[in-house]
Amino acid sequence: MDGLLLQGFFRSSAAWRVRIALNLKGIGYAQVARHLRRGEQRAPDFMAKNPQGLVPALEVPGQGVLTQSLAIIEWLEETQPGAPLLPADPWARARVRSLAQIIACDIHPIQNLRVLAYLKRELGQEGPTVDAFARHWITGGLAALEQRLATEAETGLFCHGDAPGLADLCLVPQLGNARRFGTELSPYPTILRIEAACLALPAFQQSAPDRQPDAE
Amino acid sequence: MDGLLLQGFFRSSAAWRVRIALNLKGIGYAQVARHLRRGEQRAPDFMAKNPQGLVPALEVPGQGVLTQSLAIIEWLEETQPGAPLLPADPWARARVRSLAQIIACDIHPIQNLRVLAYLKRELGQEGPTVDAFARHWITGGLAALEQRLATEAETGLFCHGDAPGLADLCLVPQLGNARRFGTELSPYPTILRIEAACLALPAFQQSAPDRQPDAE
The missing domain is CATH 3.40.30.10 (Glutaredoxin)
Incomplete structure (x- = not known):
């Protein structure tokens, strides 16, 4: 294409x-x-x-x-x-989609720039309060994700098995956001192990924000 | 099953x-x-x-x-x-998923009960301020949805063609939330027309909150 x-x-x-x-x-x-x-x-x-x-x-x-x-x-x-970014089996596809949606539906939208801007501008909240709001949703979601990834047998080198896919490509950017808000990530060792596996791959390296033409 | x-x-x-x-x-x-x-x-x-x-x-x-x-x-x-809840053609499937995700990723998570409870309990916001926060994200999302549904040729009796599917089953519950927060819905005539078509169907009627065993 x-x-x-x-x-x-x-x-x-x-x-x-x-x-x-x-x-x-x-x-x-x-x-x-x-x-x-x-x-x-x-x-x-x-x-x-x-x-x-x-x-x-x-x-x-x-x-x-x-x-x-x-x-x-x-x-x-x-x-x-x-x-392939999703496995072939429907039950496995549902697992990967649900992991991705923990991030894409239940973490990222709430800590998104436009929501934080509303808290600052419309509700008059200070920077540290706004950052704590962001971290609250990030840590809640990552804790659930860590528990699932650490205990479910389908987890491999990546979120699902030994090849990267839909859940991994949501996870890595979310961790970028987590660090921007000063989130302590040591409670999530499985997540960090998977992130490291992703970041060893050129596809992830070349996608990083600081490698883009508009990076500041 | x-x-x-x-x-x-x-x-x-x-x-x-x-x-x-x-x-x-x-x-x-x-x-x-x-x-x-x-x-x-x-x-x-x-x-x-x-x-x-x-x-x-x-x-x-x-x-x-x-x-x-x-x-x-x-x-x-x-x-x-x-x-079928999605059309067969990949481009059409992407359209339906994107309409559904406007709601499932960019409206609903932000106006969800747990986020509003945080604004009240942790940030000390009053009820009317919290309702206005919810309406802000609902009206922003519905306005984009209305524009797409009103102008895209694929819109039919329902969000995509003349059978209900993934976008419609996200839309109807979101409108339920919109009304709970006192959202003025008259700017969204296409959305309201599609909602009426959905609510004429037994599958939607039987799914309504007030028809569930735990309804209050």
């Missing part, structure tokens, strides 16, 4: 997930940065592509624009060759 | 989604209620099934426990006969 254009932001963890997925599948893509702190995701030309005004959006030549990171990744999985 | 047991709560919109999916597919199930305001989702016997301490969880005889509503529904779609 040629000509993919990813509208993203180097530090957006949802865009980061899509970068990892594309890299794991070995699919080339160009990037356009929408600087979230400058509000570039609300520019009219971008709102016309995604009325949510959120990154990522993936432009597919001749077809249109895909939005929502997990929907984009499931589409890549269903249409593109390369490394 | 016999013997399914849904651990839920009548008012949980994530459990409500799963009830609709099961009903649309014509699959029978028993329910156990975990009263969220009484903290029953944190009872040790439930935490052993889902370390997140969140509903829904679906117990499948002989296989185990599934968690995360969207992962449960994708599993039902992949393994159970009955009405």
Whole structure:
């Protein structure tokens, strides 16, 4: 597949997930940065592509624009060759999706930049209180994730077996956010072991925020 | 499939989604209620099934426990006969998933009971401020959803074409939440038209909170 254009932001963890997925599948893509702190995701030309005004959006030549990171990744999985991001067995697929959704539904949206900005601007909360709010949801989610990964037999070198997939590509960006908010990560040894395995792979290394063209 | 047991709560919109999916597919199930305001989702016997301490969880005889509503529904779609909840074409599937995820990732988690309880208890916010916080994320998400549904050619009687599916079963519970927080819904005529089409169907009627055994 040629000509993919990813509208993203180097530090957006949802865009980061899509970068990892594309890299794991070995699919080339160009990037356009929408600087979230400058509000570039609300520019009219971008709102016309995604009325949510959120990154990522993936432009597919001749077809249109895909939005929502997990929907984009499931589409890549269903249409593109390369490394599978989900196992073949339905029960295993449900496990991987549920691990990914702990992050994508129950951690990341609550500690997202726009929510923290609301707490500051609309509710008048100070920086340390806002960071503690973010850490609360991060640690609650990571604790559940650690317990599952540490006790479920399907966990391998990665979240599911010995190849990286959908849960891993959600986990690594979430840990980036966790560190930004000063989260203590030592209670999550299985998660840290899996992160290290991911970060040994070029697909993850090349997706890192500080390797993107718009990195600050 | 016999013997399914849904651990839920009548008012949980994530459990409500799963009830609709099961009903649309014509699959029978028993329910156990975990009263969220009484903290029953944190009872040790439930935490052993889902370390997140969140509903829904679906117990499948002989296989185990599934968690995360969207992962449960994708599993039902992949393994159970009955009405399809996703279209067959990958591009169309991505559209439906992205509509569902506007709700499941970018509205519902932020206005969820546990987040609002944190604003009250930890940040000392008053009821009207907390309700306004909930409405802020609901109206932002619904506005994007309305724009897409009103302008995209794939919208039919339902969110995608003329049969109900994954996006619709996320939409109806979210509108239930919207009304609880006093959200003005008249700016969303397409959404309200689709909701009315859903509520004309027995599968949606029988899934409503006030029809559940634990309804108050």
